[in-house]
Amino acid sequence: MTQHSTHGISTRYVFITGGVVSSLGKGLASAALAALLQARGYRVRLRKLDPYLNVDPGTMSPTQHGEVFVTDDGAETDLDLGHYERFTGLPASRADNITTGRIYQDIIAKERRGDYLGATIQVIPHVTNAIKAFVLDGNEGYDFVLVEIGGTVGDIEGLPFFEAIRQLGQEQPRGTCLFIHLTLLPFIPSAGELKTKPTQHSVKELRSIGIQPDILLCRCDRPIPNDERRKLALFCNVRETAVIDALDVPSIYDVPLSYRAAGLDREVLEHFGLDSEREPPLDRWRTISERVKNPEGEVTIAIVGKYTGLKDAYKSLTEALIHGGIANKVRVHLEWIEAEVFEREAPAPFLEGLHGILVPGGFGQRGAEGKIRAAQYARERRIPYFGICFGMQMAVIEAARSLAGIEGANSTEFGTTPEPVVGLLTEWMKGDALERRAAEGDLGGTMRLGSYKAALGSDTKIASIYGSTTISERHRHRYEVNMAYRERLEAKGLRFSGLSPDGLLPETVEHVGHPWFIGxxxxPELKSRPFEPHPLFQSFVAAAVEQSRLV
Known part of the structure; x- marks a missing residue:
């Protein structure tokens, strides 16, 4: 892709805020706009400011916040960074997400050291200056930096972030900042019309802080009639062309095409005085959209987890399965099953006739025995099984109990056990350095996090899937399969098919002779992209397609 030169041009900043209600999709809006700008050849960077007080989302419950997205450099970040990576193909890093907690942590550390020379520490200027410094850092060479502010305008914890971007709008060179406000236009059936008043109030709130939005991105389930568009433009002080429909679409991968049709990228470019006439090449997005809409077949895969009440807890996982479906030209239906159910009832009535079983990552004992029973069902019925992180550990415990006769096999995560087939990881190699953790240490940021290499056996199924014996994947875990049990397990057909480069940590396992059983x-879901589906998900869905022909 041809990149436009940035020589002599200031980086342009686009700030995306949200109003009326949360969960409107600011992350997707940011990612889709970035994809449109990228398609035109611009170099784009995406960043997320989260107003909550946690240092990072690593210790937050997935049922509250959704999944924790892990970057190559080991940062535990907001799930929106996953959207950024999937839509642009660019890896995110620790420098692309910050929370109020981290801002305050850094400021207090500086105050304790005496860096502020005795000054009284205040929200303005100290907190706002820290936010601005974060936003401006490391943007050399980028044409556009898109900055998403989490939460909703009016949230008390978001005020320092809104104030910081207001100041940036004044301090940056004239014409280099743009404010987009994502809002909701609800349709009231009894009135038979879209209502603009919530958006008017949201913009009024934003303007009271000192920010005038340049573009209104309006979530709605039908096109905005001309009268309502004119009313929004008049009362929110924006151009009529800057009132953009953000229509509901069947798939998130239709969003860039929908925004293009509504003229969002045109409006952004015209704001900055850039050429907006040239049609961006979006053929690959049309291909993805077409494959999602018109598959050649379908498969059903069970996800046996413990956070199934909130689908965002497994966001990257569900997207990676969709990518596997795109690669195989099939629609992947997901059957969400709470693992605890299998601790009370037999798995067969729930899993019979399904084409694959996936047990994802998780923490804690709740549902563990149910996941073990799901792994047993998949092994005995020869159904494709994919165990990720915790799902691999439960599959190993199942094999230890059922095949190797180690009846007390368990994980020390659940308490003391006579047969610690899975145990706490206290030290490991990261590059050339030894990392150590204490059992009684902090929970936040102390896991094995980020990208690590693994060596795969040359004659293994997983090596044939990757087409390589050396891989690098992202980790997020505190417990490991105990290598002391390797010999007994391999004698029963559970092969330790991938190890850390030093040979000390098991990275992958597979049941020899099973059609598709890999832990x-x-x-791997963190590195899957719609245009580059992860090979494991592509292969797993292909195995599910084969299974569908047998059922």
């Missing part, structure tokens, strides 16, 4: 200690 991995890492999280």
């Amino acid at each position: 991995v200690q890492f999280h």
Whole structure:
């Protein structure tokens, strides 16, 4: 892709805020706009500011916040960074997400050291200056930096972030900042019309802070009639062309095409005085959209987890399965099953007739025995099984109990056990350095996090799937399969098919002779993209297609 020169041009900043209600999709909006700008050849960077007080989302419950997205450099970040990576193909890093907690942590550390020379530490200027410094850092060479502010305008914890971007709008060179406000236009059936008043109030709130939005991105389930568009433009002080429909679409991968049709990228480019007439090449997005809409077949895969009440807890996982479906030209239906159910009832009535079983990552004892029973069902019925992180560990415990006769096999995560087939990881190699953790240490940021290499056996199924014996994948875990049990397990057909480069940590396992039974200690879903489906998900869905022909 041809990149436009940035020589002599200031980086342009696009700030994306949200109003009326949360969960409107600011992350997707940011990612889709970035994809449109990228298609035109611009170099784009995406960043997320989260107003909550946690240092990072690593210790937050997935049922509250959704999944924790892990970057190559080991940062535990917001799930929106996953959207950024999937839509642009660019890896995110620790420098692309910050929370109020981290801002305050850094400021207090500086104050304790005396860096502020005795000054009284205040939200303005100290907190706002820290936010601005974060936003501006490391943007050399980028044409556009898209900055998403989490939460909703009016949230008390978001005020320092809104104030910081207001100041940036004044301090940056004239014409280099743009404010997009994502809002909701609800349709009231009894009135038979879209209502603009919530958006008017949201913009009024934003303007009271000192920010005038340049573009209104309006979530709605039908096109905005001309009268309502004119009313929004008049009362929110924006151009009529800057009131953009953000229509509901069947798939998130239709969003860039929908925004293009509504003229979002045109409006952004015209704001900055850039050429907006040239049609961006979006053929690959049309191909993805077409494959999602018109598959040649379908498969059903069970996800046996413990956070199934909130689908965002497994966001990257569900997207990676969709990518596997795109690669195989099939629609992947997901059957969400709470693992605890299998601790009370037999798995067969729930899993019979399904084409694949996936047990994802997780923490804690709740549902563990149910996941073990799901792994047993898949092994005995020869159904494709994919165990990720915790799902691999439960599959190993199942094999130890059922095949190797180690009845007390368990994980020390659940308490003391006579047969610690899975145990706490206290030290490991990261590059050339030895990392150590204490059992009684902090929970936040202390896991094996980020990208690590693994060596795969040359004659293994997983090596044939990757087409390589050396891989690098992202990790997020505190417990490991115990290598002391390797010999007994391999004698019963569970092969330790991938190890850390030093040979000390099991990275992948597979049941020899099973059509498709693979467990991995890492999280491959974090690196899957619609245009580059992860090979494991592509292969797993292909195995599910084969299974569908047998059922």
